[in-house]
Amino acid sequence: MEDGTLRIRGLRKRYRGRRGALANDGVDLDVAPGSVVGLLGHNGSGKTTLVNQVVGIVRPDEGTIHVDGIDAIARPDLARALVSVQAQANVPITGLSPRQAIELVGRIRGGDRRAVTRRTEELLDALELGPWADTPAQKISGGIARLTAFAMTTVVPGRLVVLDEPTNDVDPVRRRLLWSRIRSLADEGAAVLLVTHNVREAERVVDHLAILDQGRVVASGTPGELTAPVRDALTVELDLPEGAAPDWPEMATPVSRTRQRAVATVPAAHAAAVVSWAQSRVAAGSLERYALVPASLEDVYLTLVGAEHDAAASETAGSRTPQEVPA
Amino acid sequence: MSRVRSAALLAQWQLRRQAQFMPLMIVVQVFLAVATVIGYGMLVGDPSPQAALFLATGAPTITLITVGLVMTPQMVAQARTEGSLDWMRTLPVPRWAFLAADLTVWTLIALPGMVLGILAGVVRYDVHLSLAPWLVPAALLVSLTSAAVGYAMANVLPPQVAMLMTQALVFIVLLFSPVSFPSERLPHWLQEVHSWAPIEPMAQVVRAGLAHDSFTVPGRSMAVLAVWAAVAVAGAMAALRRRA
Numbered sequence: 001m002e003d004g005t006l007r008i009r010g011l012r013k014r015y016r017g018r019r020g021a022l023a024n025d026g027v028d029l030d031v032a033p034g035s036v037v038g039l040l041g042h043n044g045s046g047k048t049t050l051v052n053q054v055v056g057i058v059r060p061d062e063g064t065i066h067v068d069g070i071d072a073i074a075r076p077d078l079a080r081a082l083v084s085v086q087a088q089a090n091v092p093i094t095g096l097s098p099r100q101a102i103e104l105v106g107r108i109r110g111g112d113r114r115a116v117t118r119r120t121e122e123l124l125d126a127l128e129l130g131p132w133a134d135t136p137a138q139k140i141s142g143g144i145a146r147l148t149a150f151a152m153t154t155v156v157p158g159r160l161v162v163l164d165e166p167t168n169d170v171d172p173v174r175r176r177l178l179w180s181r182i183r184s185l186a187d188e189g190a191a192v193l194l195v196t197h198n199v200r201e202a203e204r205v206v207d208h209l210a211i212l213d214q215g216r217v218v219a220s221g222t223p224g225e226l227t228a229p230v231r232d233a234l235t236v237e238l239d240l241p242e243g244a245a246p247d248w249p250e251m252a253t254p255v256s257r258t259r260q261r262a263v264a265t266v267p268a269a270h271a272a273a274v275v276s277w278a279q280s281r282v283a284a285g286s287l288e289r290y291a292l293v294p295a296s297l298e299d300v301y302l303t304l305v306g307a308e309h310d311a312a313a314s315e316t317a318g319s320r321t322p323q324e325v326p327a
Numbered sequence: 328m329s330r331v332r333s334a335a336l337l338a339q340w341q342l343r344r345q346a347q348f349m350p351l352m353i354v355v356q357v358f359l360a361v362a363t364v365i366g367y368g369m370l371v372g373d374p375s376p377q378a379a380l381f382l383a384t385g386a387p388t389i390t391l392i393t394v395g396l397v398m399t400p401q402m403v404a405q406a407r408t409e410g411s412l413d414w415m416r417t418l419p420v421p422r423w424a425f426l427a428a429d430l431t432v433w434t435l436i437a438l439p440g441m442v443l444g445i446l447a448g449v450v451r452y453d454v455h456l457s458l459a460p461w462l463v464p465a466a467l468l469v470s471l472t473s474a475a476v477g478y479a480m481a482n483v484l485p486p487q488v489a490m491l492m493t494q495a496l497v498f499i500v501l502l503f504s505p506v507s508f509p510s511e512r513l514p515h516w517l518q519e520v521h522s523w524a525p526i527e528p529m530a531q532v533v534r535a536g537l538a539h540d541s542f543t544v545p546g547r548s549m550a551v552l553a554v555w556a557a558v559a560v561a562g563a564m565a566a567l568r569r570r571a
Contacts, residue, residue, distance in 0.1 A: 057416055085417040089410035096343050
């Protein structure tokens with residue numbers, strides 16, 4: 001056996017009941033100690049089912065799951081001692097303050113009281129939660145609750161840390177702090193499985209990625225490997241004036257078009273030509289603004305999981321920070 | 328890590344989570360217990376000493392059963408709906424610890440109502456109690472059994488159905504169970520049902536524990552209650568261990 005902390009082979013799960021959805025369809029996945037593995041997929045792609053099988057909440061139909069060499073299907077109790085999970089839904093902590101909740105979970109997870117107190121302080125500090133640390137939970141915002149849940153999960157981290165959409169509702173400043181905490185968790189030796197559909201942000205912290213679609217891993221590799229096929233392509237984004245239509249140059253392949261926005265890809269070799277084309281349109285007033293960005297993991301992701309999920313992906317596109325080409 | 332310690336910490340978590348509404352829940356429990364004693368007295372008119380003793384010694388059972396059978400499933404159903412139950416289940420805590428933690432919390436919540444219900448009965452009807460030494464373990468057994476039944480119910484049924492079931496159970500326990508009145512008053516078929524259901528044995532155990540000069544527990548009732556306790560705890564454990 002390899003020395004991966006998490007090792008999943010041939011995992012298959014079909015839910016009973018009317019719909020009988022096939023949630024996992026032969027999934028293989030490894031998470032090595034010290035690494036962050038991103039599990040990407042749209043809603044309903046089987047990510048949460050996968051996580052629930054690792055901690056023995058859902059029983060797989062077929063396949064094996066090992067956590068640190070322990071058979072997690074036969075001995076979910078032993079597996080749980082090695083895994084800490086941040087669930088996708090926020091755990092309600094009404095009646096407690098973030099500090100109390102983090103400390104209590106740390107001790108439930110078997111942490112020594114003093115070590116837990118110290119580690120809690122450290123996490124509150126690192127995530128800049130100080131001002132809310134002792135506020136009753138019913139008065140804290142969704143983002144603070146999300147960060148509290150992260151701290152509850154990592155106050156006494158397992159050998160495997162599973163984070164299901166940890167950045168939801170978190171403000172951009174704390175998001176960065178959060179990403180750096182996630183990175184340092186791995187650097188301290190934990191195996192981190194990061195479940196997300198925020199492809200853009202995940203790209204920056206993960207060492208390895210698996211893209212899940214309809215219960216199957218449709219691609220896996222490092223971010224570099226996954227984006228290799230599109231390395232020679234650039235994405236052009238246009239902001240159009242009201243009612244204008246883009247007159248794309250020949251080398252552009254249109255991708256999408258909304259009322260005031262159009263996107264196309266162009267071969268990287270034509271970058272200069274596209275810039276001068278776009279610049280002339282800006283000067284003529286038929287274009288308000290444009291940006292030229294390298295084809296990203298998100299583009300790869302969208303190609304892999306298909307156009308029908310475009311709508312879901314456009315949520316994450318809102319957080320992009322394109323490198324605008326200086327005019 | 329000590330498993331008992333993690334159960335105690337879990338109980339602390341559940342208690343603190345309820346802390347905000349705890350006073351209200353205790354007040355409701357006290358109301359329920361006192362209302363059963365005094366309110367039933369009004370229904371009956373001027374109860375005979377024997378009927379009064381039934382009322383006074385039935386109230387604590389009603390409190391214990393409603394907490395276990397009604398409030399426990401409501402809380403579990405709520406935890407399932409808000410998604411915290413699944414997360415709690417990812418914690419490295421033995422499954423029985425969840426049951427033990429919740430049981431501790433609910434027994435603590437039921438306690439003031441129980442005690443005040445008994446006091447109200449004593450003051451209102453001037454009944455004479457004779458406490459048996461095994462009253463406390465008997466009350467714990469009743470609490471455990473009803474909470475385990477409630478737990479299993481809430482884990483197996485869809486949350487909304489479980490909530491509705493609890494509403495139905497309140498009526499059954501309050502009006503159609505031989506807790507605050509002797510079972511002879513029920514129609515024959517219902518007496519038959521209650522001879523197999525856990526409610527009557529629970530009432531008998533608590534009643535005999537409170538006034539062991541006047542009441543005894545039939546051996547058969549003890550057996551029925553023991554079987555229910557075993558089955559309910561096994562069911563609750565199975566529900567907690569269940570994997571979808």
